[in-house]
Every structure is written in C-alpha cells, then in structure tokens.
Amino acid sequence: METQIDQNIAVYEPNQRQKTGFFRSLLIVAGNIRKSRELIKQLFVRDFIAVYKKSFLGMGWLFISPVIGIVSWVLMNYTGVLHPGDVGIPYPAYVLLSTSIWGLFMGFYSSATGTLGSGSAFIMQVKFPHESLLVKQVAQHLATFFIGFLMNIIVLLIFGVVPSWKIVFFPVVILPLFFLGSGIGLVIGVINVVAVEIQRIMDAFFGFLIFLTPVIYATDIASPFLQKIIKWNPLTYLVGGARDIIVYGRIDNWDKFLYATLLSLVVFIFSWRLFYVSEEKVIEKMI
Amino acid sequence: MEKDTVIKVENLSKKFCRSLKRSMFYGTVDVAKNMLGVKVNTSKLRKDEFWALDDISFELKKGEALGIIGQNGSGKTTLLRLLNGIFPPDKGKISLRGRMGALIAVGAGFHPHMSGRENIYLNGTILGMSKEEIKRKYHEIVNFADVGDFIDAPVATYSSGMTVRLGFSIAIHCTPEILLADEVLAVGDLSFVLKCYRKIAEYRDKGGSIILVSHGMQLVRNTCQRVMWMEYGKVKDYGNAQEVCDRYEDYMMKKDSQETQGIGVHINNDPLIGITKVEFLNKKNEIVNRFKVGDFFKMRIRFDCKRKLKNPIFTAGLFSTENVAVFVDYSSLGSKLNIDYIYGEGAVDLCVENLYIKAGNYQCTVTLAEGELMNIMDWREKSFHFSVVSDQSSADGMLQFPSDWKLKQ
Numbered sequence: 001m002e003t004q005i006d007q008n009i010a011v012y013e014p015n016q017r018q019k020t021g022f023f024r025s026l027l028i029v030a031g032n033i034r035k036s037r038e039l040i041k042q043l044f045v046r047d048f049i050a051v052y053k054k055s056f057l058g059m060g061w062l063f064i065s066p067v068i069g070i071v072s073w074v075l076m077n078y079t080g081v082l083h084p085g086d087v088g089i090p091y092p093a094y095v096l097l098s099t100s101i102w103g104l105f106m107g108f109y110s111s112a113t114g115t116l117g118s119g120s121a122f123i124m125q126v127k128f129p130h131e132s133l134l135v136k137q138v139a140q141h142l143a144t145f146f147i148g149f150l151m152n153i154i155v156l157l158i159f160g161v162v163p164s165w166k167i168v169f170f171p172v173v174i175l176p177l178f179f180l181g182s183g184i185g186l187v188i189g190v191i192n193v194v195a196v197e198i199q200r201i202m203d204a205f206f207g208f209l210i211f212l213t214p215v216i217y218a219t220d221i222a223s224p225f226l227q228k229i230i231k232w233n234p235l236t237y238l239v240g241g242a243r244d245i246i247v248y249g250r251i252d253n254w255d256k257f258l259y260a261t262l263l264s265l266v267v268f269i270f271s272w273r274l275f276y277v278s279e280e281k282v283i284e285k286m287i
Numbered sequence: 288m289e290k291d292t293v294i295k296v297e298n299l300s301k302k303f304c305r306s307l308k309r310s311m312f313y314g315t316v317d318v319a320k321n322m323l324g325v326k327v328n329t330s331k332l333r334k335d336e337f338w339a340l341d342d343i344s345f346e347l348k349k350g351e352a353l354g355i356i357g358q359n360g361s362g363k364t365t366l367l368r369l370l371n372g373i374f375p376p377d378k379g380k381i382s383l384r385g386r387m388g389a390l391i392a393v394g395a396g397f398h399p400h401m402s403g404r405e406n407i408y409l410n411g412t413i414l415g416m417s418k419e420e421i422k423r424k425y426h427e428i429v430n431f432a433d434v435g436d437f438i439d440a441p442v443a444t445y446s447s448g449m450t451v452r453l454g455f456s457i458a459i460h461c462t463p464e465i466l467l468a469d470e471v472l473a474v475g476d477l478s479f480v481l482k483c484y485r486k487i488a489e490y491r492d493k494g495g496s497i498i499l500v501s502h503g504m505q506l507v508r509n510t511c512q513r514v515m516w517m518e519y520g521k522v523k524d525y526g527n528a529q530e531v532c533d534r535y536e537d538y539m540m541k542k543d544s545q546e547t548q549g550i551g552v553h554i555n556n557d558p559l560i561g562i563t564k565v566e567f568l569n570k571k572n573e574i575v576n577r578f579k580v581g582d583f584f585k586m587r588i589r590f591d592c593k594r595k596l597k598n599p600i601f602t603a604g605l606f607s608t609e610n611v612a613v614f615v616d617y618s619s620l621g622s623k624l625n626i627d628y629i630y631g632e633g634a635v636d637l638c639v640e641n642l643y644i645k646a647g648n649y650q651c652t653v654t655l656a657e658g659e660l661m662n663i664m665d666w667r668e669k670s671f672h673f674s675v676v677s678d679q680s681s682a683d684g685m686l687q688f689p690s691d692w693k694l695k696q
Contacts (some may be wrong), residue, residue, distance in 0.1 A: 009288060011380040012372055014329045018321060041413040045405070046398045053400040053441070060397055100492075118479050122395030127372040127387070194314030278321040284303075285314045 017277045025276045026269065030131035039128060043136040047118065050142060066148030070096060070155055089247055094160040098215040100152050101242045104145050104175045105235065106206060108115025111137035113192060113199060114186025115277065118285060130279055131272075140183060154218040156246075173242045175249070178284040179268035180238065186271045213239060234260035293384045293496045294347040294370065295467050300378035301340040301365055301520075302332060304326070316386050339365045341520040341675050343379070347465070352497040354511035356504070356529055356535055362520040363500045365379035366389060367467050370498065385413070388463025394454025399443035399694045403453055405432055409455050411658040424460045431482065432456035452479055459486050466490065468501045504532050505683060552668035559593040560664040562655050563632075576673040580687050584642040589634045589655055596657050596664065597628045603637050604652040605644070606669060613644055613685050617660060646677035 017025070033040075052059045054202045058065050063227050115134045118122065123130070153163060184202075192199040210216070212226070213235045230236050241251040289297050304310035314335060316527050320327045331550075332338070335621040340362045347353050355363050368374045370381060371389050377646040396413045397406050407428055411421040429438055432453040433444065442450060466487075471499060474596040488511070491497065501507050507528060514531040526530050555561065580586055588601055601618040616637065624635065650669040656662050677687065 008384050009409060010367065010383045012383075013378055014376050014378060015327060016326070016375065018326065025546050039412045041296050042409045043396075046396070046409055049360050050398045050401045050405075119396075122413055124368070124373060125391055126389065126415075128413060128415070154670070156370065191315070194311045194318060196311075270581045274322045278318045281321060282314055285310060 016113065017280060020276075022273055025273055029129075029131050029272055029276055032131050033135055036129050036132035040132050040136045040139070043118075043133070044139050047136065057274065058121070062144060062147045062177050063151065066151045069148070070151065074155075089161050090159045093156050093161045094218075094247075095216050096152055096155060096244075097243050097246065098239065100145075100149060100217045101177070102213070103148075104141075104174060104212060104242075105181045107141040107145060107241065108138065108178050108181025109185040109188075109206065111141040112182035112204075113189035115186060115189050116193060116282070116286065117189070123286060125281060131275070132188065134182065138178070161247060163246045164278045165245050166249040169245055170242065173245050176238050176264040177265035179261075183264065183268040183271035186275045190275055190279050190282055194285050209235070211234075215239060234263055238264070288382050288384065292346055292347045292382075293349050294345075294498075294567055295382040296343055296345050296370075297380035297381075298377055299340055299343040299366075299369065300338055301362075301369060301374060301379060301446065302329070302336045302337045302377050303365075304333075304336045306335045309333075338520050339404045340369070343517075343520075343522055343677065345515060345522070345525065347496055347498065349464075349496055350491070350494045351513070352491065352499060354507035354532075355517060356507060356532070357513060357517035357523070361517040364391075364469060365520075366412060366517070367423045367469055367498070367500060371467060372516070385464030386461075387465050388414070388446055388458065388461045389674075390455070390458050390466060395451055396417065397450070397454065400441050403438040403445070404430075406453070407457055408696070412460050414458060423447075428460050430454075431460070431486070448476065450533075453482065459483070459490075462495075462601070463600075466495060466497045466526055467500075468497060470502070475583040481482060486663040500606050501535045504536060508532050510653070532543065542613055545677055550668075553670065554666040555663040555664070555666070556666075559655075560596055560655060561591050562588060562653055562665045562667050564589040564593050565653055565659075565667070566653060567671075567673045577673050577675065578642055579673055580646060580677045581641050581643055581689065584639040586637040586651070587634050588637070588655075589632070590629065590655060591632045591663075592629050595628045595630045596632065596655075598658045599626060600656040600660055601635050602652075602656070602659075602660070603639075606649070606650045606652065607645075607685065608648050613649065614639075614671040619660065643686050643688050644675055645685055646675050648672065648674045 020028070049059070052061060055061065057064065112134055115137055116130060118137055119128075119130065119133045156163060188198055188202050212229050213233055214230060237253055237257045240253075241257045243253050304313060313336070317327050343366065345353070345361075355366065357363055363526075365374070367389070369376055370383070371387060371391070394410065396410055398409065401409065402585065408421055409416070410420070411428075418423075432449070432455075434449050437445060442453070445453070458525055468487075481662060489498070497510070499507065499510055511528045513597060514524075514528045514535075515546060516520055516531050516535050524534055566587040566589070567576050567578075569575050569578070570583040572585075586603055587605065599618075601624070602616070604615040605613045607613055618635065618637075649672065651671040651673070652668050653671070654663050654666045657664055
C-alpha cells in the first residue's frame, strides 16, 4: 500500500500494489511479518489464551477435546462397520493419525481463510500489516494441533504402534501441507469478502475431498476410478508422507512427494502475491 | 514535498457504491482483475457508484492544526481513513511524512476477558508501539486513564467511561507526528475532557500536527488555525478557522430557517381545537425569524376553537439544536393569563423584553390544554424555527448577557 521514497515519506496512490514487482511484493510481505512479531504475539495471546479465561476448565479444554475425538473413533472401529483394507497397523491408529494430519491441512486452510476476518474488530480503524494476521492464525492452529497430536501419539503407543525416530522430521514434512492449505485459504479468504459463496463452495469441496484422499481407507481398497483420482491428488502424497514418516519411518513415492511439495510451494508464493495485490480492495467491503 | 510539510493531498478522490449487492459484484470483478494482473481503471464511475471524496487537495505543515467540518455524510471520516492508509485512493495522491496516529481507533481490538494491563499491551501494539515503548509509558497511560485498581480486572467489568478512557489514554500516548482525531472529545466526564485538552495542547507544543474532525465549532475554533469545510465529498470552503466556521454556521442557520414552518410532530386530541400558526415578531410588530441577541421578542400563537375551550392553558418552549430546553413557560403560571374560555379564531402573544440567548438556531414547541396542564388538546412539537445571531463571538453556555470584565488590583 505504501512505497517509501525517502526514508520517512509514505505515498498512497491508486493501484499502487499492482505496480509493485512480483518479488518485491514478496519481500515487502516478508519484511512486514518480521516487523510485526510483537503484534503477532499479542494477537496470539488474545485469541488463543484469552478465549479460555472465562471457562472453569480453562486451557484444559485443549486436552479434553482431542480425547473426545479419539474415543469416538475407537468406538466406531469396534462397531465393525468400516472395512478399511490392510493398512499394516491397527485401523483405529491409522485413521486417527490420518485424520489428524488431514485436520492439520484443513486447519491451515481455514485459518488462512479467516485471516482478514480475525482482525475485523480493528481492521477498519488502524493501519497494520494484515499478513501478520495469517501468521497468528497459523500459530494458533499449530498450537491446538500439537496438543491433540501428542494425545494421538499416546494412543498409538497403546495400540502398540511405536513411532519411528524419524518423527523428528515431522515438522518439515508438514511444510507442504502448510503451503498448500494456507495458500488456497489466503486467496479464498480475500475473495470471500466480496463473493461470500466461494467459501461455502470450497467447504463443500474439501468435505468431499477427504473421501478422494486415502485418509480413512487404504489405497488398495479403492475402486479403479477412485485410484485414478488418488493418483493425481497431491494430498495423497502429502498426507500420506506425513503419516508414513511417523509409522514406518519412510516416505513411499518420494518423487511424487517432492512434485507435490513443489506444486504447494508455487501455489503458496502465488497466493501471497494475489493476497498482496487484492486484499486492500476488499477492506472497504468488510461491512 | 517541502521539508516542513507533513501531509500533502493532491486531487484525492474515492468512490463508493450505493447498492450493497453491486458493491460486492464490483469488488469481485476488481479482485479478479487484480489477481490476473489486469489494470483496474479506478477513475471512472460505474452504475450506482458515487464520489465519496471528490478532488480534495490540501497541505498540512508541521505543528499545524487543521479542522475538518461538514454535515454527516460529507466524507470527513472517509478522508481520515484514506489518510490513515486503510482505504486506497481511487484518484490522486497522498504523501505523508512521519508516524500517523489515529484517535479514531479508541480501544480497537480490546478483549473483554483480558485485564486492563494486558489490553494496554495488546492495543498499544496494534497502534504501532513497541513493547519497550509501552513499558516505558505504562504508568503514564494508567494514570491518565484513571482506572485505579481496576487495571488488573478484565475490561468487561469496566464501566463504559473507563473503557473509553483507557482506550483514549493508550491512543494519545502513541506520540505520533500526525494525529488524526475524529470527534475525540465526545468521551468521558468533564475532568477527563479537560485532561485530554491539556494533553493535546502539550502535544501541539512539542510540534505535533493535528487533523481534527468535529461538529463542535468552538473546539475547532480554539484548536485549529485553518479549517476545511466539506460538502458531498468536495471542499466547499478552506481557510482561516474563524472565518470558515462563521460562514459554516451562517450557512447552516439559513438552511434551517428555510425549513421553518410546518415540520415536527403534531398531536391533536380534539379536532375542534387547533393551534393554526406561530409567528415571531420584532419590536416593530413585523414578522421575522431572525433576531439579534438581546432583542425584543414576541411569539404569537394563533388558534382556532370550533367549540368553547374552558380555562385554556398555553405552553411555549424554546429548544436549542442540541435539544436543550432553553426556556419553557405556561400561560397559567403565576396567573399571567386567566381566561374563562376561548372560542373562535384568535391569538395570544408571549413577549420577552430582552432575548439574551446565545446565537444559534432554536425550535419551538407549543401546546394548548384545557383546565389542566396535561389535558392537552393540540400539541405542536418543535414545529417552528427561528434563529438568533450575534455580533460578537461567544464562548459556551446557553445564555449571552451583556457583560464586562474589569480588573481591580
């Protein structure tokens, strides 16, 4: 929104952001995030911790919620309605892990769509770099995720699945999920301010996508048609890779995992640019 | 941009859309174009769009205070949002030198469940202060807000006044080079308002520049050297604060007095009884609706009674534009007017020898009752208007007596 001519002068002009070069805009975004570390921290505290101040159990809910989720999956398994195919480890453990990673991806997506919305209380009153909101959203999501994830690991141990030591690479392996999820989410979030239908459509799409990704079933059970989709679905490799590194200590289809990672990175970089050029246009429509 | 200029606005324009659906549609089109790298022509109006700001140019020098006045919807707040960098311009250019602070965002982002202390850090950071800066000013902020022991209690438990005071205190301690203030002093009680005045004066002394948006003409006159009067998104007048404020007030008066008779609320409880007209007369018995402070003033209430109205009581009230009752009188009070009945057409006069009320616009409420004050037959609520003008500028208050100051030493 602003270009610095001399050190202290800020200039606002029409279509200023469009005129900013592609890589320059990425640098500006990165610089803004670096400069607003304190803001990100403060907003994180506000939205992550302060939310629990009113409840009796307080932050205990961060632990209770995943336990409830786990119990329901285990119960579903004992009813025996699902025929998952051979997944190599106890099915509940497989599903638990897969859905948790899928949830991680979806969380990246939905926290990114909520980027502008999470600052709606002051976005019309104060000028600040809005990209800091995304970082806060993602941090909040990761914090919630890791508490649940820890519980999941305990459950895995109960089922007799001992995670590979390569679990230490997990934070790196989920990076492409972050790139893809938050990349799509950022763009959808901006469009959603002016075209509110888009998020509903995307939510429905993602609700469906979980069945087109080997999350709650194994690849060998699917029909030939489904096989084809699974094969071209980058999430097959990204979700699968993150799961396999924990369970088996390796990633099958390394090459495809890398292609999918590259694709995610491209999506991510372009989404930042798209966010940068278009978000200021929708701020005035946030009424 | 010259060295001592802090804000330079050149031919600034901003458009908005009247229709919500269309606004969203245009937004979608613009966002799509932006994303695809197609240039968006922002300088043309599409259907239902209008210029909320139209070709605004001005400059603000270091240490200056500029007042922005105008009726609601004239574009003042939009202009502040553009200066603050929240909305991008559609035409023209804004150049700014130095940190911009906005007293619009009082308490922006406060979390009700967090304590005052936590909220100072949160809000201060949102307003662009660093952690060290907040730490350094923390006690000053708390003392200024005067919230006492409540500082460690959740903001949700604060009274609305305390919340505003805390928000204002944080905002004013940001020490920006340029301060944007939108109706700032509409907050808090008197002692806090005075504290704010002092703080603003202190800020000015240190060379800070202010843009003040206000409907309080006295505040604008006292604070600003220059004033910009906006109307329908355009600059209608710009110049010396005293002169522009005078012209604005005069304009508003004329505008109101053109709409004199027959507006307001009319309640009739007996169709046979009616107040037909109210006239204002001067000493020469001429009908006027403009008086000077201290003039003779006569209000003539014309009535028409198609039946006998026993023990009639007339009431008349003068109200300022801020809806303050300046003067209310009943004809029955102190047996000023004791009549058995009235019948047919007629009029009563209410005379005031010296109208020592402050210059401004006044609305008049008139009722006609039978026997008892509240047994009202006809009620014309704020239906008649007149204005009072003055040669000399007055300070605050409702009345303006001829006065003199003498020094005795």
